[in-house]
Amino acid sequence: MASGYFEPASPRVLAHRGLALEAPENTLPAFEAARAVGAEYVETDVHLSRDGVAAIAHDPTLARVAGDEVPVSALTMDELRAVDLGAGAGFATLEEALDAFPTLRFNIDVKVEAAVEATVAAVRRTGSAGRVLLTSFSDRRRRRLATAVPGVATSAGRGGVVRAVFAAPLGRKGAMVRALAGAQALQVPERAGALRVVTPPLIALAHAAGAEVHVWTVNDPDDMRRLLALGVDGLVTDRADLALPLIRARS
Template identity: 55%
Template sequence: MPAHPYLAAAGPRVLAHRGLATAAPENTLLAFAHALALGITHIETDVHASRDGVAVIAHDAELQRVAGRPGGVAELDARALGRLDLGGGHGMPTLDAALEAFPEARFNIDVKSAAAIAPTAEAVRRHRAEHRVLLTSFSERRRAAAVRLAPGVATSASGPRFAAALLAARVGLRPLVRRALAGLDAVQIPERALGIETTAPPLLRAFHDAGVEVHVWTINDPTTMRALLERGVDGVVTDRADLAVEVLRSLA
């Protein structure tokens, strides 16, 4: 089966984790612009829902870490969230704004709350962005619901789906790996899970045999990036897209 358009370009891939926040606040349009200016194509980001039911780009449910104030994303409307100063006068953008500002970018979107499912899917459909969006969640219920509401998007394994695949791969049950990952386009995983090195060569082969790409997070050390890419992973999710681009060039 041909790859989803989100993954159609030749890899390996750099997925800029919340953009590039070395000179911009994370998960802002400026952070995304800095990452894309490096020539990469994929942005990893997160969505919550505002009080008025808009999909807004934010990793945390609470505002303290990024905005230095109490309260939660869900307590403010999208306009108020956009006026917050996350640093340098940059506010919390809506998913609509990001999809519109960067019409060629691929967005890897982690749906962080049940309230964000419908507005996220609506934004993707509104911008006809299904070909350039991957929707996922640690929760299988959220992941499946979001994908149902935005048919045609790519998707990666939830926590439970990946755990099942990992354990099956560990004992060599490849039919069960394929069953656990059926209908998915990628697994996006840490280097270790359940006490297991997730990219050990036999496991990596099992995931690839199931027809999914393997993206590893969150890798910021160039030596580790190089080792993983040489091992055969398909992408790294990183806070340091600038360093990852240099690693890719050195491997070309």
């Protein structure tokens, strides 16, 4: 794979919003906690602040993390920094996170179309294109990110995932290549309702098409072992502290 994002050997542990056991999710302390237990990857999310900054946040509002229904997009970055998310931590910018952790690889889910340009600018300013994966549930947004940062790693959007799942039982590599549309990873839940998404045919066909399969969000060690035995390439997990020793024990 072309991107430096994939240079460490798989399987990969992607610390989901950092390691938020004692630090609030998606904050610099959560990323530091992930790094401290040996994580090489963190998964995070980006919205746009009122003053046009790529702000690290999963939700469109502050309701879940700070008990306030105000949208992230209604506050300036200075106002977001002043919000107490717990343990003295506040919102950070994507640029601050990339600068603060130059050895970490970031899996960045761009949540809204308005945040694309600011995200791209942060990646360019920090020279981080080789250590980020840019993605979105929107296929259109994912393609826009890939075009804006040539050579950057991406994972398929929702439409691509659906096409990949339907291609898998047929064993048609060409259909999988078309579903990926240039993406280097499929990042999927193990199940979607009654549908089992992660199957041996899906994994084999993705690999044949040159893509990795990362599964979210896997927190139980028995599930981690089972998925690794199936051949998945990455675990997106809230418990990097459990996943990393488990993978080391397999070596």
